[in-house]
Amino acid sequence: MTTSSDEITTDLDEATAKFVALENYRRLATSLSKNDGTKAITLTFQDLWSAAIHPEQNIDLIAAIQRDRQHARRFDALLRSMAVFSQPAQAAAASDNMDKRTGEQFDLELKPSSRQDGAYFLIIRMHNLVKTIPQHLYYCHNNSYHFLSLSPVHNGVSQVMVGESNSIIDAFNDPAAEFFIK
Amino acid sequence: MTLPSLWIATTRGPVEIVSITEEDPEIRSVLCLSDSFQELPISPLYDAFVRRPTGLIEQITGHSSYRVDLSGPITQGQSWQLGLAVTHLFHAEAQLNSFSLPNALVWTTGKVTPRGIVQPVGKIVEKWKMTIAELANKTTKLDQIIVIAHATNIAEVQKLEPMGSSQPKIIYLPASSLNDIATYFELSVGNTLRAPAKRSPRVFKGYIVAGLLGLIGIATAMKLASDFVMPLSRLDTEGRYRELFMELRLMRQEGNWLDVNGAFFFQKNLENRADRLRKNMHVEIRSLQGKNTTCASHKATITTSTLPEWVHAACQLQLTLGNRSDRPIGIWIALVSHGTTGSPTVILRNHAALPPGQTVTLPKFIMEKSNTIKTVIAIASIMPDSELLSWFNTLINDVHPADHMISRIEKSGSGFLFAQATGTQK
Incomplete structure (x- = not known):
């Protein structure tokens, strides 16, 4: 094949290689767009760390982590290692609903608002002081982690206002749930 | 609603x-x-x-x-x-x-x-x-x-x-x-x-209770201070300095927080008193003009550790002591000549009990012409000086008094003056 000197020349092998590369890229993009979240995704430790430090900004990431058993196990190990205080599962209570969960390191108390509009106040009483300011209360309920931002701690007490639909209400009443503070 | x-x-x-x-x-x-x-x-x-x-x-x-x-x-x-x-x-x-x-x-x-x-x-x-x-x-x-x-x-x-x-x-x-x-x-x-x-009666009641508690607190503090200071003051007043030093040392070493700090402040008080006495003790030395033409009239107030060189001249000298404080003080003073060998020669050794503002001129004496070191030592005290006197006697025999001796006198709350003129050959 003869061409003029100012045209780009490409031989057949090079064109074939470029075509294959483009086809692979198209297939990959199609595959990713069709991913329903059930397939394994690759996450670095940095991703897990970001999710643990800033859970409010990484809601989708946390959901993705918890869909994958392997990532969920790594995330669980990371969160447990980050806990400043922890409260293990409670002994099974006689009544269905608890109003207080006590632990060696902190207690939790759930009080409904007198306005009876579905608002609850979760009172967290820490037994010891820590050097760092606690940022989150998080809990493992039904093999899934959930986070609540803590209000400023005053005299070892923090308080969070939640609605009755918040998952912490169920977790609070489930003796098997575990709570942590970091 | x-x-x-x-x-x-x-x-x-x-x-x-x-x-x-x-x-x-x-x-x-x-x-x-x-x-x-x-x-x-x-x-x-x-x-x-x-x-x-x-x-x-x-x-x-x-x-x-x-x-x-x-x-x-x-x-x-x-x-x-x-x-x-x-x-x-x-x-x-x-x-x-x-x-x-x-x-x-x-x-x-x-x-x-x-x-x-x-x-x-x-x-x-x-x-x-x-x-x-x-x-x-x-x-x-x-x-x-x-x-x-x-x-x-x-x-x-x-x-x-x-x-x-x-x-x-x-x-x-x-x-x-x-x-x-x-x-x-x-x-x-x-x-x-x-x-x-x-301000309800309850508030007033609160004030009264707070006031009473305050008074009880002050009384307790005064009692504690009194119990604490009294023994030390008594030793000081009676001039029992050795016991006083021992008591202060024990308080510092084995006492509680109050004892340690109390001892520190009591010691500071004694040192301040020594400093005031030193400043209020006036010591003046004069050389009197005599028939001998080599003796001129000189006068010097001793404020530093150095005596004027004219004290070596064989002239008639005279010391004057004064009390510039507002309370009576007793002054022990000596002028000693230390040769290179042998025991020192005490040229003058005297004591004066001076009421506030009073001055006394001591008897004249003639200094022998020599190259020996001339030393004036004076101690001023407002307390009994039996223990001070023994320290004074030790000091006048030593041409170079030990630092701990000088420190001991100052820590007893006594004013101390020490001035020397080295030999004329210098």
């Missing part, structure tokens, strides 16, 4: 109090957005505004925890305090008596101190403009707007809204305290506000 409509002015538009609810005292007071369960970040400040000991609201209502739902967010500042304080006044009144302000809107801005004093705030122009804009959107009919703020802020609003020109009618309520507001609305809770100012 329906409360009057109340707006809290903010620079982002007025915020309406939607509801107020008494909560369990274990719950911290919260401000939240109506129907959202979203607590506002300033809730801890509101809790401090409500709850004793810093809080004002609990003082008025007797309850320590509230949830207040607001129509919009309040993010910073303290101008919300007046609006919430008024809300609590209305709420407390409504619980006792029927209280309402039909077709009225209460507009508030201002800070409130823990004693219920209303203070002015800033950005009134912005707040009022936002209020006017919001009023235009309000569909319900208003007969009047009651503007509650500090007189300074009221004046600012009045500049923007000339009297009588607006609809609905604006009523201005300049408030210097919550009392003014309670009086205007004829609230029975106003009695609670006035009560602290009158």
